[in-house]
Amino acid sequence: MSTITLKNIVKKYGDGFPAVNGVSIDIADGEFIILVGPSGCGKSTLLRMVVGLEDITSGDLLIDGERVNEVAPRDRNLAMVFQNYALYPHLTVYENIAFPMRLGKNKLSEDEIDDKVRLASAMLDLDEHLERKPGNLSGGQRQRVAMGRAIVRDADAFLFDEPLSNLDAKLRGQMRTQIAQLQRRLGITSIYVTHDQTEAMTLGDRVAVLKKGELQQIASPRELYEQPTNLFVAGFIGAPSMNFLPARVEGGRMQTPLGALEVPQRLLDAAEGKDVVLLGMRPEHFEDAKLVDEAIKPHGTTFSARVSHSEWLGNEQYGYIEYESDAKVKDLLDELARDLDGDEMEPQIVASFDAASRIRGGDDAELWVDGRRMHVFDVETGENLTRDAEAGARLTEEANEERAREIQRAREKD
Incomplete structure (x- = not known):
């Protein structure tokens, strides 16, 4: 688990257009941050800069206090869950989940790999699907496999890029609940991109609202709702x-x-x-x-x-x-x-x-x-x-205290 700090992050393309313009966010260890905004606001670009799939034009990205602007994606130890699942169709569910561990620098034994796969599978209710191929699974099941692959990596943070947008409304509701419970159980730092109001308001400890590449307000869902800045x-x-x-x-x-x-x-x-x-x-x-x-x-x-x-x-x-x-x-x-x-x-x-x-x-x-x-x-x-800035700050502080209690209860339950 890690802290992630964005300091005046800017992303400009060849024509000089700022897709992300001066965004600064401090993400605490174990915090669940939502990036939300209309199409083209820069939320996915910002996420891709954190994981290393987009270069940072200016500003500093720090993970646990260490600047990682030039660090390769594979060396940032971040697990990303994509919108399209990014599963290997020819591999079983078991092998899809195990795949990151077979590529890792620290080689694990087959017994260690098996233990991790089955632990993740049990968390995500995938035990009966381990020998199936992704093409035979529902959208919700495929998304759970993608999350299992992220879990076994022992990453410092999870990054989600609109992971539920391909699911129907009922499945989105079920997966929202699973993601929220999983994040609390693991207590892992998470950044989640969505355009969905319900996901933003129900999942996030804090929500960062973006408009045309600029951060408008970052606060708890309740503060945003009751004390919007503009x-x-x-x-x-x-x-x-x-x-x-x-x-x-x-x-x-x-x-x-x-x-x-x-x-x-x-x-x-x-x-x-x-x-x-x-x-x-x-x-x-x-x-x-x-x-x-x-x-x-x-x-x-x-x-x-x-x-x-x-x-x-x-x-x-x-x-x-x-x-x-x-x-x-x-x-x-x-x-x-x-x-x-x-x-x-x-x-x-x-x-x-x-x-x-x-x-x-x-x-x-x-x-x-x-x-x-x-x-x-x-x-x-x-x-x-x-x-009322003070009333808003109290709402976010209350949300932080509630998050700490939820994580503690989840760990005690385990």
């Missing part, structure tokens, strides 16, 4: 993503296309002196007004709106509310949509309701929105003007 992080993290409404301070309230909203004084102070701001609110900040507890109603605003259509999912439902676009923020929101791999951002709110709500598409509904959990964003810079 408009991009707020829009990228969460599914459905955060809603953004143009707003102005008038008469001690926020005037928005949904009407005048009651918000805490700190939000009014953050927006003071600005012609227009963006008010950020997540779908779960809304509710059918009929279902809101009277004790919390004063902390928000009840308003009337037509729900254009709704989606009932069993445990919850979503309602969509269209509103008049504001020319002063349209360009900013369209730019955000492009950054998030979209074309433009529709002027609509996505609101989450309790499954018991009877609101349906086409209804004129009475809705409630919680003012306590909103954010105010600057329309010029995209900065979150209401971010």
Whole structure:
């Protein structure tokens, strides 16, 4: 196990385009770091630089404090699990897992190899498949074989490059659980690249959000969700993503296309002196007004709106509310949509309701929105003007403590 440090890492190609631009991350021993962002943000390039498959244009990469920029991939002692599994089709599962040990500098005896293969096989529930060929396995089984091959290497760190993207939704869920449990059990430093929101939020101790090669924020999933540093992080993290409404301070309230909203004084102070701001609110900040507890109603605003259509999912439902676009923020929101791999951002709110709500598409509904959990964003810079850095840091510190407890429990169980 190892610490990995990236100091101002830059990757430029022949045309001078910076695919990765000045990224600095300190990864603790045993930590699970997720690299996430839209297509072309540089996350896979960054991972390939760590493993040595891409040259580093400038900056320093350190493993356990030793600079390894020029060290060959085979000498970095890192195990990589690829998106396409990279298995040898003519070898059995047993031989695929054993293969790295037969190539290693420190030759192992056949008994030692057998012990390691069977230990990894037992961890990954592959015992009954050891004599099969990869072509006869399911996608999830092949991915487990690739992970077994990484385990037996006794590597200092695991690197995952979108390992679950070829699997269907059910298998992805199963494999997420296995990867999380395995990483905790081994306590091995891991870097994981994905574009999948669920993987990022459920697997990572910390998540690094990248945009156009630059690091936007690195924090625990909860800090990213509750205390995003800017408009991009707020829009990228969460599914459905955060809603953004143009707003102005008038008469001690926020005037928005949904009407005048009651918000805490700190939000009014953050927006003071600005012609227009963006008010950020997540779908779960809304509710059918009929279902809101009277004790919390004063902390928000009840308003009337037509729900254009709704989606009932069993445990919850979503309602969509269209509103008049504001020319002063349209360009900013369209730019955000492009950054998030979209074309433009529709002027609509996505609101989450309790499954018991009877609101349906086409209804004129009475809705409630919680003012306590909103954010105010600057329309010029995209900065979150209401971010509480101290509260965010506490959330990440709590996540670090939880990680330490989970690793300790996993080791005691073994």
